[in-house]
Amino acid sequence: MPAEKKHKGPIMFPKATLERLKLYHTLLQEEKNEYISSDEIARKLSIKPEQVRKDITYLDYSGKPKVGYHVSSLLDTLDELFGTKVTDNIIIVGAGHLGKALANYDGFENYGISVVAIFDNNPEKLGTYVGELVVLPLDDLGRVIRRFNVKIGTICVPGESAQKIADLLIKKGIKAIWNFAPVILEVPEGILVENEDIARSALTLKHLLDRTPTEKI
Template identity: 65%
Template sequence: MLPKPTFERLKLYHRLLLDVEEEYISSETIARLLKIQPEQVRKDLSYLKTTGKPKVGYKVEELKKELDELFGIKRETAVVIVGAGRLGSALANYQGFAKYGIEIVAIFDKDPEKIGQFVSDLVVLPLKDLKRVVKRFNVEIGVICVPKESAQEVANLLVACGIKGIWNFAPIELEVPEDVLVVNEDITQSLLTLKHLLNRRRNKS
């Protein structure tokens, strides 16, 4: 089991490697580009099978391939979005998911005025079609982009349809069965963290 801080840094290494064209990359180079210590990079990469060569570094393609396997990137994962508001629509329009093996296969809403409208190349579907779509595309992840008042109801519906992973953008702690994974993405909390750091910097100056 990877320590969570290591897992989070490995995601940064993977993103960095996507833009590397050289055959090898050293831990010093990774550290410099990500502003962390080389010793930390080497410790993190020691959890992987790929090993570096002294004075040469890590073979980029081998390292990238192992990280692809770690994050399941080569395995296509179908995702549905519930909530066709601004946030849900922005996620549906984001083209960057494809290079991580993620395909948004459908977007849903309960608002009659939104149903039938297009978001990117997807037509907004009614919630009554959710179970059919989940089964048809073998959907594994559901994204919740609805107000907090509706989030638990949507989570219950996703679970009932067989979804085992939820990416939750609603500011609420969801109650789900133990075998369902939830990742909460609270934009407000992230902004509060940034405001706090800015205030600390101002107070020091």
């Protein structure tokens, strides 16, 4: 029988463990076999099997000896951890290239996320369509947030405008911000912020690449 969690209480994860659990979740969604071992997970993700087993112990979940983890059961446990079976509505502020790409991304449904509106303050963009969504003015933020019970706002605007947008989102009732602007936002206690710094990630890759030997072809 698939393993079950021993309790329903909240679990505090080290940040590195939580990041790896996200990777396991993605991997298991693509897995076709009924069972998968820690060695297989480790090989596919280029980490140590011991680390995989340690991470999964945080879930109070155990595999089957000599067989491994029951894929659908472990995936259900991770789905519960990340809340993917409960749909959260999100909005996007910024109808530029990045905002449009996020709005058109059809993989969000696998993670319990639904983009319900996209906003911009550029008159030339207002009323145009991004997929099935019409670009709305910022004046409509409060109405949409209340109508769709939105708790997550995504910021895809230039850095100089990000703090102003964050303040406006919080004022209108947003509880969590997914920030793609290259700035550190100042928010009140209790407001969650997840930063996605594309520029910083690019610099990290360039730094590592410059220090990685390459083979001559």
